[in-house]
Amino acid sequence: MRIAILGGTGDIGEGLALRWGYHADHELVIGSREASRAGTKADAYETELDSRGIDVTIEGRANADAAAGADAVVLAVPPYHVTDTVEAVASELVDADVVISPAAGMKRDETGVHAHPPSAGSVTELVAGAAPAEVPVVGAFHNLSAGRLADIDAELGIDTLLVGDDEGAKEIVGLLAEDIDGLRALDAGGLANAAEVESLTPLLLTVAQHNDGLHDLGVRFR
Amino acid sequence: MRIAILGGTGDIGEGLALRWGYHADHELVIGSREASRAGTKADAYETELDSRGIDVTIEGRANADAAAGADAVVLAVPPYHVTDTVEAVASELVDADVVISPAAGMKRDETGVHAHPPSAGSVTELVAGAAPAEVPVVGAFHNLSAGRLADIDAELGIDTLLVGDDEGAKEIVGLLAEDIDGLRALDAGGLANAAEVESLTPLLLTVAQHNDGLHDLGVRFR
DSSP states (O other), X not given: OEEEEETTTSHHHHHHHHHXXXXXXXXXXXXXXXXXXXXXXXXXXXXXXXXXXXXXXXXEEEHHHHHTTOSEEEEOSOHHHHHHHHHHHHHHHTTOSEEEEOOOOEEEETTEEEEOOOTTSSHHHHHXXXXXXXXXXXXXXXXXOHHHXXXXXXXXXXXXXXXXXXXXXXXXXXXXXXXXXXEEEEEOOSGGXXXXXXXXXXXXXXXXXXXXXXXXXXXEEO | OEEEEETTTSHHHHHHHHHHHHHOOOEEEEEESSHHHHHHHHHHHHHHHHXXXXXXXXXXXXXXXXXXXXXXXXXXXXXGGHHHHHHHHHHXXXXXXXXXXXXXXXXXXTTEXXXXXXXXXXXXXHHHHHSOTTSOEEEOOTTSOHHHHHOTTSOOOEEEEEEESXXXXXXXXXXXXXXXXXXXXXXXXXXXXXXXXXXXXXXXXHHHHHSTTOOSOOEXXX
């Protein structure tokens, strides 16, 4: 499968690229607003994987070029860039099997980090509203620590929750998630449940902040 | 420690009473709006524990009588009864060490179960606003399956999150939580984080609903 990771130069994009590069056998392309930056990062990920004996080619392109021809497009951009990014690449999304949204809206104030959803209810629903109607949107990978994901030596043993209204698209994302060793994909129902899924992200940061010895947290449902 | 479980005839109250009765050595008193109902349930819990070789006395009283003299008061009532219950027992709360709020606001609609916080932001903050200023309020036990808690044979291996602005009170609740085998108490910061903690409750129901083989879910941070 050809996977484009838009915003793939950021931390969650890096984690997904390295994990898919390490554990699976997909065509990976990193997207960024600047093709040169995407190329530099793609080379860095290749080098990191090569140092672990993994010979893989990772392309780097401008976001729209990265999205073109991809089967799965991951929107690994901050919530406030989601709409712009989708609009900038919309014509390249129509042939994709799925658009994947991992971002969660958060705000830090004097009391800590809190859920801060957009008016659409959640970032995943914001993406679904902005994306072409032809392409299904699935929310996933919200509740992962980017740093832990990018450290291939770090064991996961955690869950990722999938939300979406298209069962076939959710199944594809479930398989992509479980390509990553130690990551279990759980179905969290339709897009309407994305708000609760995205609320878990600030809670992970809060729990890590307040408990010695816990950091880069994920969660296991049991 | 003398623990009053107001609304202790309901499912989460039952689970806490049985677990504390089984694993710890506290004075337990069940509160209900009707003393006779509290007494009947308290007897039933005693019988259940006795069948497992645990000889414990559990009292049953009307809520205000239950709260009187208790060191810790658990408000195991539905969110829409929280304010009424606190007001009805307010004068008995002033000498308690802590009031514990385990309820989460939820609403079911055609898309599933969703977080439905009161205007205070969370049920825990609603309780904190209604309780006498002298007594600290700690949110805890939100993310537990009542059925699993009440089944003493069911292993837990899960976490409960504590929120509160009084560190001493939070420490007391952490000890009470960890009296229960298999339950780990984690600090989730101040009352302002209660909304995210309470949002996890509907998510547990959603994940259980959508995944075969998962039910009565809790969560482990790792």
